[in-house]
Amino acid sequence: MAENAGNAARQHRILVVEDEDNIAIALNYLMMREGYAHDRIANGGEALDRIRKTRPDLVLLDVMLPEVSGYEICQGVRLDPSLADVKILMMTARGSAIERRKGLALGADGFISKPFELKELRAEVRRLLDGGE
Incomplete structure (x- = not known):
């Protein structure tokens, strides 16, 4: 297991919970460009199960989702x-x-x-993934 440059040694995993395809496409583009392992689901009802199974480092969570709101998902994760x-x-x-x-x-x-600038989102993602340890 060779350690590459700093943060590249361990790839962060991100789960995108977003029901709007256009926004999800932009988020997918950003995650690929930044080199993050990522997955997307479009339905709030599936989110908690997926988070428990995959244990992502970060969840990009829309507030307005089908079935279960982002607020309910956030609360479920924190409980x-x-x-x-x-x-x-x-x-x-x-x-x-x-x-x-x-x-x-x-x-x-x-x-x-939303709408957010990709630069602003990238800075927030980096802050949460790299600044917390």
Whole structure:
């Protein structure tokens, strides 16, 4: 097992929970460019199971999802002690201060409003993955 350059030694795993295809395509592009292992699901009802099975380093979590909201998923992750290391970055088109406070109160590690600039999202992802240790 050769250690390459710093962060490249261990590839971070990211789960994208986003029901809008156009946004998911942009997120997929960014994750590929940054070299992150990633997966995507479009339905909130599948999210907690997938998070428990795959234990991603970071979940990019939309607030408005079919079946189960991002807030409920965030709360579910935070209530499971075995998922304590999973970082959550919530995303919403309704980026009001109230939405942000609610997400952070439920345990999100970050909150970003859509539409976001890829540069801003990249900085947040790096902050959560590389800055937390």
